[in-house]
Amino acid sequence: MTGTAPADRTPRTALRWAVAHGLPAMYLTRAARRGDLVARLLRDPRLRADPHPVYERLRARGPVSDSSLGLVTPSHRVAAEVLRSEAFGVGWHRSTAPRWVQWLLTATDDPAADGVAEPPSMLVTDPPDHTRYRRLVSRAFTPRATAAFEPRIEAIARSLLDQLDGGGDPVDLVAGYAAPLPVLVIAELLGVPTDRRADFLRWGGAAAVTLDPGLPYRRYAEAEGALRAMHRFLSGHFDRLRRDPGDDLVSHLVGLPDDALTDRELHAVVMLLLGAGFETTVNLLSNAVVLLDAHRDQWNGLAADPSGWDLAVEEVLRYDSPVQLTGRTALADTTVAGRPVPAGSRVTVLLGAANRDPEVFTDPARFDVTRANARDHLAFSAGIHYCLGAGLARLEAAGALRVLAERFPRLRVAGPPVRRDLQTLRGFSRLPVRLR
Ligand code: HEM
Structure with a gap:
């Protein structure tokens, strides 16, 4: 059954947590106490409301500086160089870990608990498998x-707004619109049943949590329970499609010869597409509505002339990036901005900071939906891992916001929005609005 997923609390779960999150949490907490800025970004919940002062402190140190996790860059130029460089790969390599950590990772390996941030997820796999x-x-x-x-996308947007329009009382725009819209879109695109959307949302939330390093045990165990439920659902779904294939991507994938994808890889690919397909777009939508409420003249301008929505979406992606950071590992000894980077060491790439780099964006802390070069942001990353769904996300966001402003031009935020309790992803978990 794939109903509510209980938290998994087996000894193997505890060991998996200890090696993947417990040890990094201890290390990062100590580094944050010593004042390390990257560790603080990853550990200090007070920075969630606004990480930009820390980004600016790092920028003042130069395009690359040292951190507890290797090098860090807030620079657009350096970020683009690292992301596009063949000298860097994603994830870290087990061979660089102490022997006992490698042993623990092997001993606790369990495909039924794989998340989107561990191999064979495309996000953390290098060529040739990635290719x-x-x-x-x-x-x-x-x-x-x-x-x-x-x-x-438009039809889904209109139907969700029909259901949400309950009169003048405040409604939660995340629960009623920003979250379900991308789930319904990606579920249709992948050919998975849309009636499971409540489950997808819960499982996707768990996948999003596991992108953050150093999770507390309870959160990790809950997330692992949800990931297991998602894998069980996918196994059943793949069996159904093998018997009765449709015209969709997942039917195509399950019908491939056995040597094209192992079962574990098939799970990883579909889980990532499903999760990435909505866990990020929900943030883009909620960030957009909050920003445009605070810049009311710009909302009014877009409501009057909807041709500006495409560029407005780029400015939201730049100004309040849904994915704030990523990282790369040097595959061989190399250099970045003149600094030597030994093989195996990490570069943290602060996408949210690169998107406010004054070398690229004039007056970068100003939100301006007519900014001509807003599209030069790195919110979708760059290089071979450039977001596969960027085109879809842009279309969804511009469509969803245009339909929303057309239908409810007087929409206002009606209470304090609540930020999601996440570090890598940036968006809101609750956004009370009055539609009329
Ligand atoms: C606003 C929405 C979105 C944002 C900000 C976003 C951002 C990103 C970023 C930053 C990466 C690369 C991370 C890195 O380089 O380490 C990425 C990868 C990816 N995204 Fe998105 N994404 C969004 C929506 C979507 C959607 C709708 C899909 C739909 C399928 C999707 C699918 C993927 C996949 C499959 C990858 C992995 C690509 C690879 O590793 O080659 N994303 N996304």
Whole structure:
């Protein structure tokens, strides 16, 4: 059964947590106490409301500086260079860990608990496997395939707003609109049943949590329980599609010859597409509504002339990036901005800071939906891991916001929005609004 997922609290779960989160948490907490800024970004919940003062302190140190996790860059130029460089890979390599950590990782390995931030997830896999995964799924995300989805996005948006429009009382725009819209879109695109959307939301939330390092045990165990439930659902779904395939991407993937994807890889690919397909777009939508409420003239301008929505979405992505940071590991000895980087060491790439780099964006702390070069942001990363769903996310966000402003031009935020309790992803968990 795939109903409410109980938290898993077996000894193996505890060991998996200890090695993947418990030890990093101890290390980061100590480093944060010593004043290390990257550790503080990852550990200090007070920085969640506004990490930019810390980004600016790092920027004042130069394009790259030292941190408890290796080098860190808030620079757009250096971030783009690292993300596009063949000298760097994703994730870290087990071989660089102490022997006992490698042993623990092998001993606690369990495909049924795989999350989106561990191999074989595409996000943390280097070529040649990465190239193989990406080639198998990119046909569903070509510009033409994505554009064909535009009418469905609008129809889904209108139907959600019909359900949400309860009169003058405040409603939660995240629960009623920003969260379900991208879930319904990606579920349709992948051919998974949309009636399981409440489950997808819960499982996706768990996947999002596991992107953060150093989770407390209870949160990790809950997330692992949800991931296991998602894998069980996917196994059943793949069996159904093998018996009765449709015209969708997942039917195509399950019908491939056995040597194209192992079962574990198939799970990883579909889980990532499902999770990434909505856990980020929900943030883009909620960040956009909060920013445009605070810049009311810009909302009014867009409501009057909807042709500006595409650029407005780019400015939201730049100004309040839904994915704040990522990282890369040097595959061989190399250099970054003149600094030597030994093989195996890490560079933390602060996407949210790069997107406010004054070398690229004039007056970067100003939110301006007409900013001509807003699209130069790195919110979708760069290089071979450039977001596969960027086109879809742009289309969804512009469509959802245009329909919202058309239908409810007087919409106002009606209470304090609540930030999600996450560090890597940035958005809101609750956004009370009055529609009329
Ligand atoms: C506002 C919405 C979105 C944002 C800000 C976003 C951001 C990102 C970023 C920053 C990365 C790369 C991380 C890195 O380089 O380490 C990425 C990768 C990815 N995204 Fe998105 N994403 C969004 C929406 C979507 C959607 C709608 C999909 C739909 C399928 C999607 C699927 C993926 C996949 C599959 C990858 C992995 C690509 C690879 O490793 O080659 N994303 N995304």
